[in-house]
Amino acid sequence: MIIAEQKSLEELKSLVGTAEKVLVVGCGTCVTVCFAGGAREAAITSASLRMSSKLDGSPKQVSDVTVQRQCEWEYLDQIAEQVGQVDIVLSLGCGIGVQAIAEHFPQVWVVPGLNTKFLGLPTEQGVWAERCAACGDCILGLTGGICPIARCSKSLLNGPCGGSEAGHCEVSPDIPCAWQLIYDRLTSLGRLNVLLDLQPPKNWRTSRDGGPRQIVREDLRLHIEED
Amino acid sequence: MDHQAEEFQVSQMQIVAYCCEHCAYAAADLAGGLRIPYPSAIKVVQLPCTGKLDVLMVLQALEAGVDGVMVAG
Amino acid sequence: MMANTNGYLVGSNLERVLKAGHFAVTAELGPPQSAEGDVIRKKAGLLRGYCDAVNLTDNQTAIVRLSSIAAGAILVQEGLEPIIQMTCRDRNRLAIQSDLLGAAALGIRNLLCLTGDHQTFGNHPSAKNVFDIDSLQMVQMVTAMRDERTFQCGDSFKGPEPRFFVGAAAAPFADPVDFRPLRLAKKAKAGANFIQTQLVYDIPAFEKFMAKVRALGVHKQTYILAGVGPLKSPAMAKYMKSNVPGILVPDELIERMELAGAPWAGKSKEELTKDDKKARSAAWQAEGIQICIELINKLHQIEGVSGVHIMAIEWEDAVRPIVEGAGLSPRPVVTESPPLAAALG
Numbered sequence: 120m121i122i123a124e125q126k127s128l129e130e131l132k133s134l135v136g137t138a139e140k141v142l143v144v145g146c147g148t149c150v151t152v153c154f155a156g157g158a159r160e161a162a163i164t165s166a167s168l169r170m171s172s173k174l175d176g177s178p179k180q181v182s183d184v185t186v187q188r189q190c191e192w193e194y195l196d197q198i199a200e201q202v203g204q205v206d207i208v209l210s211l212g213c214g215i216g217v218q219a220i221a222e223h224f225p226q227v228w229v230v231p232g233l234n235t236k237f238l239g240l241p242t243e244q245g246v247w248a249e250r251c252a253a254c255g256d257c258i259l260g261l262t263g264g265i266c267p268i269a270r271c272s273k274s275l276l277n278g279p280c281g282g283s284e285a286g287h288c289e290v291s292p293d294i295p296c297a298w299q300l301i302y303d304r305l306t307s308l309g310r311l312n313v314l315l316d317l318q319p320p321k322n323w324r325t326s327r328d329g330g331p332r333q334i335v336r337e338d339l340r341l342h343i344e345e346d
Numbered sequence: 347m348d349h350q351a352e353e354f355q356v357s358q359m360q361i362v363a364y365c366c367e368h369c370a371y372a373a374a375d376l377a378g379g380l381r382i383p384y385p386s387a388i389k390v391v392q393l394p395c396t397g398k399l400d401v402l403m404v405l406q407a408l409e410a411g412v413d414g415v416m417v418a419g
Numbered sequence: 420m421m422a423n424t425n426g427y428l429v430g431s432n433l434e435r436v437l438k439a440g441h442f443a444v445t446a447e448l449g450p451p452q453s454a455e456g457d458v459i460r461k462k463a464g465l466l467r468g469y470c471d472a473v474n475l476t477d478n479q480t481a482i483v484r485l486s487s488i489a490a491g492a493i494l495v496q497e498g499l500e501p502i503i504q505m506t507c508r509d510r511n512r513l514a515i516q517s518d519l520l521g522a523a524a525l526g527i528r529n530l531l532c533l534t535g536d537h538q539t540f541g542n543h544p545s546a547k548n549v550f551d552i553d554s555l556q557m558v559q560m561v562t563a564m565r566d567e568r569t570f571q572c573g574d575s576f577k578g579p580e581p582r583f584f585v586g587a588a589a590a591p592f593a594d595p596v597d598f599r600p601l602r603l604a605k606k607a608k609a610g611a612n613f614i615q616t617q618l619v620y621d622i623p624a625f626e627k628f629m630a631k632v633r634a635l636g637v638h639k640q641t642y643i644l645a646g647v648g649p650l651k652s653p654a655m656a657k658y659m660k661s662n663v664p665g666i667l668v669p670d671e672l673i674e675r676m677e678l679a680g681a682p683w684a685g686k687s688k689e690e691l692t693k694d695d696k697k698a699r700s701a702a703w704q705a706e707g708i709q710i711c712i713e714l715i716n717k718l719h720q721i722e723g724v725s726g727v728h729i730m731a732i733e734w735e736d737a738v739r740p741i742v743e744g745a746g747l748s749p750r751p752v753v754t755e756s757p758p759l760a761a762a763l764g
Binding site: 283 | 447494507508512533535536537539540548550551552553554555556560571577588589590595598601602604605608609621664665
């Protein structure tokens with residue numbers, strides 16, 4: 120899922136600026152699960168902005184609403200009326216949610232309340248870690264299900280580099296060395312031979328390097344026949 | 347009690363006490379039974395457990411204008 | 420200009436020395452953090468005649484320095500042979516190929532392909548890194564440019580190809596240790612003509628590594644130059660032991676360094692005069708050089724070790740006494756064609 124983190128109250132206040140009517144929009148999917156932008160966080164953010172603006176001497180009208188998914192038009196339709204009544208929307212969705220609101224409500228000034236961090240999972244309560252870089256050409260079949268693109272600091276395809284030490288990356292003792300993990304896993308599965316092949320340079324066109332990406336599924340598209 | 351606090355008139359204050367029903371709330375109950383008075387400023391809210399307390403409940407009480415929030419459990 | 424290599428892949432001095440079966444000596448030169456080319460000329464003067472080729476680091480430890488190719492060009496002007504280092508951190512495949520065409524045109528004949536230290540270590544930690552390709556893929560790419568006259572994209576090109584004697588690095592003691600000989604074998608398979616290792620201080624550990632390398636036959640596919648470096652002080656030895664990944668410094672060597680500074684050991688910082696500090700530093704450095712000489716002599720005895728790479732960064736004047744002390748001076752001059760049997764790679 121998408122992992123995000125809340126911006127500080129100070130930054131939120133600066134983003135909201137002088138707007139008087141504010142709608143905080145939470146999202147009920149990924150950012151709810153990672154405790155960054157769900158209904159609860161939207162209510163807390165909303166109360167915090169109300170109180171801090173009151174303490175600052177210029178009380179704002181801040182309300183909040185949470186939709187199931189900010190990244191789908193039909194859920195955004197449900198809040199069209201509320202969105203139309205405010206000066207600014209503070210989205211607690213990921214970067215996709217913020218942009219969906221901007222795209223769906225062209226007249227609305229929308230600002231982000233979160234920093235979208237990565238695609239990952241909770242490794243334990245309160246800890247999230249990156250797992251996928253959405254490179255568009257999955258190589259997990261070559262590496263025992265551990266992604267060196269997302270998890271090696273240098274995205275090496277023929278790792279590990281000389282900076283691997285005691286299982287962690289040279290960048291930080293808190294980052295496990297992806298190639299140590301790959302090596303250990305392939306060794307325990309008796310498939311170390313996979314690592315003896317030279318992996319050729321990656322085609323990064325499928326990644327962001329090929330420009331913004333889009334998928335078109337003709338089998339799923341709705342074609343309206345014209346008379 | 348520091349100097350600043352003394353300036354307050356306790357009777358004019360509003361304090362919300364979130365109390366666990368198994369201990370703090372039961373203690374308040376017992377105090378009542380024993381006729382031990384406590385300040386009328388304290389409004390007790392019974393919780394099944396203080397673990398049920400949410401940041402939002404504290405914020406809501408403060409936003410509603412109370413002077414303080416107490417959690418007992 | 421590239422046509423006749425007279426039986427050599429490239430015909431660089433390093434290749435000639437290695438193919439003639441001499442125990443090769445390379446040394447490292449760190450370009451300055453400024454545009455001062457004279458620093459390189461000065462350091463080149465210290466190394467002249469005491470090594471077969473000089474490594475020029477490429478923004479080492481991710482700190483901006485004068486470019487390795489420009490420094491290499493200065494060395495060519497000075498009549499020394501450069502080995503330019505090229506990392507995958509700062510350039511994509513376009514930039515690497517383009518820069519290497521330029522390096523070849525400037526007369527540079529040796530290349531060391533490296534992954535590169537992560538940029539968070541250096542003086543621009545907020546930089547975006549590249550890592551488009553990795554060091555093994557770079558070895559493959561430059562080998563194909565040389566041998567097949569093709570760019571990485573597969574397009575062939577006309578005109579002179581960049582001919583490099585291609586090197587790669589090995590970290591014998593980095594984790595996972597058991598995989599290191601296999602990764603070295605991958606580098607040889609990718610086309611590496613020579614290998615320069617991370618600093619070796621622990622001879623028994625390196626012998627174990629080399630035994631595995633020999634079992635894989637890698638020493639017959641590529642020339643392996645063991646990395647050595649003089650210790651400057653006990654503190655440096657301890658720092659490397661505990662802070663630099665992939666470097667093993669035996670306690671015995673740390674003790675020897677401490678012993679060298681023993682006459683001054685009882686004095687507090689305030690008691691030490693400037694002269695004391697100077698004398699202590701000289702004693703440490705002499706011991707560091709002596710240890711380095713002994714390490715080279717031991718490495719020379721290990722089957723499959725074709726030479727040493729001396730890393731005395733910011734202490735280039737240590738190279739001469741080390742090379743002389745190890746009996747590796749004067750350096751051989753190889754003029755004839757390589758003997759067929761010795762032609763590796």
